[in-house]
Amino acid sequence: MRLQSLNPGTVSIRDPFWSKHVDLVRKAIIPYQWDAINDRIGDAEPSHCLENFRIAAGRSSGTFYGAPFQDTDAAKWLEAVGFTLADYKDEELEKTADEVIDLIAEAQCGDGYINTFYTLTNPEGRWSDLCEGHELYTAGHLMEASVAYYLGTGKRKFLDCMCRFADLIIDTFGAEEGKIHGYPGHEEVEIGLIKLYQVTGEEKYLEQAKYFIDARGVGENYFMKELARPGFKRIFPEFRDYSPEYSQSHLPVREQKTAEGHAVRAMYLYSAMADLAEACEDESLKRACEILWDNIVKKRVYLTGGIGSSGHLERFTTDYDLPNNSGYCESCASVGLAMFGLRMNQISREAGYMDVVEKALYNTVLAGIALDGKSFFYVNPLEVWPPACLPATSMSHVKNVRQKWFGVACCPPNIARTLASLGQYIYSVDLKNPALYVNLFVSNESSIPFEAGSARVNVQTRFPYEGKVLIRVTELPEGGMDLYVRIPEYARNFSLTVPDKGAGQAGEDDGKGYRKIHLDTDTELEAAFDMPARYVFANSNVRADIGKTAVMRGPLVYCLEECDNGARLQEITADIQAPLTVEDSDLFGGCKIVRGKGTRLVRSSDETDTDSPLYSEIPPEKKAVSFTAVPYPYWNNRGVGEMLVWIGASVQ
């Protein structure tokens, strides 16, 4: 039996670190994105999303505008609203969302089909371009949104719409004769179908997801056949030389050993594979997931949990190829990595997966959004030199300031729905044989609906700035429950104690990275660990990081910013023998900053003389300096400037 996440509304987050971000969803992002999908943001690219639906519903005249997947802007907004309404009643917001759902229902075709791009621009062309048409991708996001809205409000209308659409997809795609033997160019519908199965219990949705997974990459590549069809016209001709790796369709999924292609596509695929591996008790699929995860974690992920080394095509490249300044590290890809890791944790009960999930959430996902919730990074490299962020160059994907909105607006709403559903990452639970896994250390008040009766749990912590977590369990199911507390990879001197019972260690290691204790009475526990600021080093196969070090504390990666350290950050070399010190700071609404000692390599003439020669025989000199590092997710909240994660290291 797999573990599962708790439903929206079950986990109430009241946390000194996360609440300021999570609350942004309700207070800033949902209203802001509402303006965005209504084209009310002045100097940002228009979305036209709701207008497309209005035209498709016959309420408005005009022509479609936007990307083929423009409908997903509304889907992700509704998903975030669904999660939010589960936590905070807001009648006006719910009324607005209901109206959007009415609009979507009106735009739905008689047979259940929903997609304004095809309905408005090419109604005959449905399903003719699985490679780039994004109909199944869009369907998947609408399905996810309908499930969130159902769980958040109890209202079925949107869910019913999406079940009708899913039924049409089942009638349309499959191995049977007369059906289309294709699969999505951008994976996502698989996740949507699995969620429909999870809330409706209808096996057919699970079966359809399994068809899409099993068919992928088998035999002649479906997309190459589409592209070769006479008269086929590509939607994105600029992506020349389409290769099946791009969409993970180069091999049957069980034969894929390395993470390839577009990173977001890959994560959505692997997440569905993990779900199916458990639901269908499919060991070969589970093994494939483990191999792919291993490849990512050991060879293809940045320290920040970012993935996708190539700006061109937002994709994986090769093992150990992790350039810091040009890497893509799409915010959505790290959302996807967290989704994949969570599922792997839930099917394996191994804590190690959550170390990676935690890094992705605390660093790249959070870096994707400004502290005020109003601007966003799509791309999250580990080194930014503002003058090189030039349009129409190889670096044009890297922005030196968060953007208000994007024409392809996947990241902002993806971050919003992730923050709004953060509770799913905090706990994994076994509702049948009562077990509660504490995965993330976030202050919250929760009620866990075990089959044998509910448990109430209250967590208080100042993590990630302090390594102390108070867990108060004040109700228990019949027969008690097993509590598992994750021992993070970076924790030193980890202890779980029951203060009422004195200072001894409580529970025992479960062999999978958790400290386990059986509770059959109300109990107050304290998990405590040291997490000094530390220098980390990359595997020396990583060319970009050789001779360099990065500063971390707990799951947080730290970075140097120009406003704290002056320009030309590349001149700084850390003295890794000297201790790092941690200090309280008022920055970013309160955080801890880290200071270290080192040197700057300088040729003073280069600093002051703009005519100083480009090359010469004069070596630079070393000058002692100290440096200040701030949490990576908060970089670029104080204006445009240089940023650097991997700094020079003096190795003895």
Place this chain on the structure above:
Amino acid sequence: MRLQSLNPGTVSIRDPFWSKHVDLVRKAIIPYQWDAINDRIGDAEPSHCLENFRIAAGRSSGTFYGAPFQDTDAAKWLEAVGFTLADYKDEELEKTADEVIDLIAEAQCGDGYINTFYTLTNPEGRWSDLCEGHELYTAGHLMEASVAYYLGTGKRKFLDCMCRFADLIIDTFGAEEGKIHGYPGHEEVEIGLIKLYQVTGEEKYLEQAKYFIDARGVGENYFMKELARPGFKRIFPEFRDYSPEYSQSHLPVREQKTAEGHAVRAMYLYSAMADLAEACEDESLKRACEILWDNIVKKRVYLTGGIGSSGHLERFTTDYDLPNNSGYCESCASVGLAMFGLRMNQISREAGYMDVVEKALYNTVLAGIALDGKSFFYVNPLEVWPPACLPATSMSHVKNVRQKWFGVACCPPNIARTLASLGQYIYSVDLKNPALYVNLFVSNESSIPFEAGSARVNVQTRFPYEGKVLIRVTELPEGGMDLYVRIPEYARNFSLTVPDKGAGQAGEDDGKGYRKIHLDTDTELEAAFDMPARYVFANSNVRADIGKTAVMRGPLVYCLEECDNGARLQEITADIQAPLTVEDSDLFGGCKIVRGKGTRLVRSSDETDTDSPLYSEIPPEKKAVSFTAVPYPYWNNRGVGEMLVWIGASVQ
């Protein structure tokens, strides 16, 4: 009065370093390129160049194939043949070339127009797309070829064809009413027109070049007007968001202060500007050239004389942005940099320009071609890690092995014509007031046709491996001549002596980087200088090179290759206090290699254990090693492997 280069055929190169490359033009490249433009190279992209001309001439049926500038394949082949025939009579080659010229003449339209792309695909569309149509660019290359062929063979047919085409261009473009007020999207016709002027003496060609230069970037941008025209269809839609900087049309040329846009376009423009500055005694134009040159040399050129930091659009980016692994450094751009520098030398008589020209020729231009003359690099980065050279990524422009031919085949023939005309770079001369400037140290036998009578000069040297140059002057014009010998920037203890007269220094510094001596009788001189292998360091504004050093000797940049030093070159740090040693080697037909001492940063587990963690708190250790560096132009002649120019440096 400007200096000029000597005509083809005047300088016979018989040099231990260069002859093996220069002779390739005749023995390998011209035959190979002949096969290429006849589509006889098996697994390379077809050229179709001559077939296009045959179709346009009515000799063959079929349809145009190739890029809009495909005609330039023939032009550059003919240019190399012209230069070669000047040196080596070859009746069969000349007959073949004459036949190609006959074919081009047949394909020429009644009014003088030559361009098979427009003639065959869009005859009504002539001059309708100066932005991307490349008609003027193609015309310029044909003009240059016709001049070379005329100088090499004395035959005028091709030259006359091109004068007719130039006359049509004069009738078509200009400030006058009724003419097109446009200018080329890819500069090159300016150089062609100036060369027509130089051989025919017809001022109108100079005037037309001046029109194109003066009109560029003035008022509303011509290309943006074209692109905005209703129904305008781009030839290269993949280059979205056209920006005038790309074609140096963002400002009037005299107001441009930084090298911008496509690097080859920029070099051809600046070369023509330098020519015109002198020919028209235009001080403002000369000043613009000086400012642009300074910007390149002080902020935007690689150590190898490579230019263009961005793979996307093959373009300049910003000051000090010189990434080693992703930089473009197109072979053609360094050809262009040599052209620009030579002209600046000739109009200023400053030796410093030739330091840069020499680096470009000895390093990037030469790296562009394999030792056997049969494969070519288009892109010449300073660091190559073969596994990352993947198609459909941000690194797809970087190849880990030289290619046989290219669909856009500008580089191979551009290298060929440069090698075939290397003599133009060796000397700059003042034919009126007899002065001979020795710029490059290349063994040769030359006859200099001064107005007051010719001089014979014989140079013997083993440069760039030895710093000794014997110069024997055995004929002199009336009144003698001034001999100027360049003092290279890297020379130590430079001396010019007349051995017959004992050991004292001969001549005097001219204040512009030359040692000057007046000769009025047959004389044997010896220029000698030390050029130990040396470590060089980049300006610390260059982020990519901070904490690094490169090895040079004379003008040659040295690099580390995997086959000499093992894989994971990034682990090597040079001990810059330890001396570099220089050794004779049989590699690459005989060269000198350089050895140094240093350390490797290693974590042995990373080398042997493919499951070694990607990140950990364990710092790497240092292990003493020595390393071997080989001349950069010869890298990748021993199979696929890693290559590195900038290596770690231990700074005290």
